[in-house]
Amino acid sequence: MxxxxxxxxxxxxxxxxxxxxxxxxxxxxxxxxxxxxxxxxxxxxxxxxxxxxxxxxxxxxxxxxxxxxxxxxxxxxxxxxxxxxxxxxxxxxxxxxxxxxxxxxxxxxxxxxxxxxxxxxxxxxxxxxxxxxxxxxxxxxxxxxxxxxxxxxxxxxxxxxxxxxxxxxxxxxxxxxxxxxxxxxxxxxxxxxxxxxxxxxxxxxxxxxxxxxxxxxxxxxxxxxxxVTRDVPPDPATQAFVRTWKERVSEKANAPIGRIGGDITRDPSPAGETALGDVIADSQLAAMRDAGGQIAVMNPGSVRTDLVYAASGAEGDGVVTYGEAFAVQPFGNVVGAVTLTGARLDELLEQQWADGDENILQPSANLRFTIDRSRPVGDRVSGITVDGRPVDPATGYRVVANQFLLDGGDGFTVLRDGADRVLGPGDLDAFIAYFAAQGTIDPPELTRISGS
The missing domain is CATH 3.60.21.10 (Metallo-dependent phosphatases)
Known part of the structure; x- marks a missing residue:
């Protein structure tokens, strides 16, 4: 500003x-x-x-x-x-x-x-x-x-x-x-x-x-x-401004938080699943396990850049810094959990096409489902499982997501109606804690969502 x-x-x-x-x-x-x-x-x-x-x-x-x-x-x-x-x-x-x-x-x-x-x-x-x-x-x-x-x-x-x-x-x-x-x-x-x-x-x-x-x-x-091209002479005042602020935040921005075994990107599978979305969902579920979290979903629009293996500075290949993690999730959302029945969870996943556009939720590792885009909107999701077991329409499940989604963001209004809301840490804090617990994170296989 x-x-x-x-x-x-x-x-x-x-x-x-x-x-x-x-x-x-x-x-x-x-x-x-x-x-x-x-x-x-x-x-x-x-x-x-x-x-x-x-x-x-x-x-x-x-x-x-x-x-x-x-x-x-x-x-x-x-x-x-x-x-x-x-x-x-x-x-x-x-x-x-x-x-x-x-x-x-x-x-x-x-x-x-x-x-x-x-x-x-x-x-x-x-x-x-x-x-x-x-x-x-x-x-x-x-x-x-x-x-x-x-x-x-x-x-x-x-x-x-x-x-x-x-x-x-x-x-x-x-x-x-x-x-x-x-x-x-x-x-x-x-x-x-x-x-x-x-x-x-x-x-x-x-x-x-x-x-x-x-x-x-x-x-x-x-x-x-x-x-805008990059072949114009740099403005000296702007150079000094950028240099000053990079120095002021460098200690925090360059601090390592963990490692990755390869690029973890937002490149989607044919079903719309991304490796980075999966990792973020896993991190948010881990942050809310003590609050009863059972599964997690992440909206792709809040994942703003990739994590790449090649070093961006002096930190070394594979090292993820605080600044890189912040660039991935810069919005300061809070992570929370609500209870949805299995039937309402199915409604939530059907809302991935509710507004005429496709917005595929990224699932934690223990949530699996199949999509079929050839079917009518409202009937495209099947085969939902949690921890390998088919979802029971009458059973309650604690669903973890960021507060933006819990408030019905991106048209996912089912989450707004979830019961017993509990809020936890910030999404960036959850991400950093997950890296600290895992040490090195490898790009996950894109097998949580099936179909096309």
Whole structure:
């Protein structure tokens, strides 16, 4: 956040991950202060973000009714012209964030909130308006940075239906890359683009403004997605910044936590099982055994990178460091357990296709099942066993998962209804403890899920 402020970021729509540690932590990141648990950083007290977090559709209750939970919009002067920036986050945030992180908040429809903010900006005399939206469209794997080959997703509805006063829509969330022109409700062309993810693409938007009206000349709108290359001279100030912070965290980041016998990756089997997902599920089950845990499941979306055998630094081949483990699970989820009957466990596994997309849960070593994608949704899972024995529909089983899943994340609402919830350690702590207990972990065979 300090770096983004230093390079001139002026506004950012909140994304779902801004709520990973809850609303109060988002306010601390915006306004400043030290972390209530971890304390201050080596740089001292955090001064707060130099840019504005925006979320016009994030609301909280008050005595007067729903009010903004974060700033809806902001205005910047660019070459003598006032430009308004509106921010909205996907209305699906409650399904992809732990419930504890958004307690007391509601997430309105993106278009309705953006339109309300646009009207407010126009009352302030602002006619040049940009919508920043943490939601977007999908593209096929062959999609080019400046192409507009969209393959679904809710972002197009927002870009098409938002108030005609909004001149451009810059999107995210789907990690896609595209530059499109779409008609607004008045039939005028509107820029709709997305700049990939992880800083791989920089979106440049150019336009002319009629200084008489203060509004964007729509025919002048041009978008260009620049692919970021590594052949530019490094910026000395940024080099120094990165070096300073790497040194500050190096002792913790470089500390070994265990070893692996080979690459443990997120590469899926034909059934959708991954070695790293399996290992994480095993680690979470081990962490909750004393709390009665019997089986564990892990959502693949929370596994963010691979563990590779080759050394990334001076630690040596096969050595896993704290920093590498953190990169795998960076969200700070808590591990917990709930009780589901065998019948409800079957319902849970059927929810791997509940939203029209496939999201295969990664099982602990003692949970086995078969999938058949040729069968109708709701009837694709069979042969469920726990510890080698067929699941009894009436028997209760203690199912372990991270809190995101236990709160119904990724559409797995069955877990939200589980009985006798008990929470345990953080997911990263469980992962590290599992390495300490195992010593060396070899890539597991991908045989826990059968079928195709």
């Amino acid at each position: 300090r770096f983004l402020g230093d390079v001139g970021v002026t506004a950012s729509a909140v994304g779902n991950h801004e709520f990973d540690e809850g609303y109060r932590e988002l306010l601390r990141m915006q306004n400043g202060g030290c972390h209530p648990v971890d304390g201050c950083t080596p740089a001292g007290r955090w001064d707060g973000a130099a840019f504005d977090y925006l979320g016009a559709n994030v609301r909280k209750e008050s005595a007067a009714g729903p009010v903004p939970a974060v700033r809806p919009w902001t205005v910047r002067e660019v070459d003598g012209v006032r430009v308004g920036f509106i921010g909205v986050v996907t209305k699906e945030t409650p399904s992809v964030v732990a419930a504890s992180g958004i307690e007391g908040l509601t997430f309105e429809d993106e278009v309705a909130a953006a339109n309300r903010a646009a009207r407010a900006l126009r009352r302030e005399g602002v006619e040049s308006i940009v919508l920043l939206v943490h939601e977007g469209s999908d593209v096929p794997p062959t999609g080019r940075p400046d192409g507009c080959d969209l393959a679904g997703g809710p972002g197009m509805r927002i870009a098409r239906d938002a108030d005609p006063a909004i001149d451009a829509v810059l999107s995210g969330h789907t990690h896609a890359q595209y530059v499109c022109s779409v008609p607004d409700p008045a039939g005028n062309p509107r820029l709709y683009s997305s700049g990939s993810s992880f800083g791989r693409v920089i979106s440049q938007v150019d336009f002319e403004v009629d200084r008489r009206t203060g509004d964007v000349v729509r025919s002048s709108l041009r978008g260009d997605n620049h692919v």
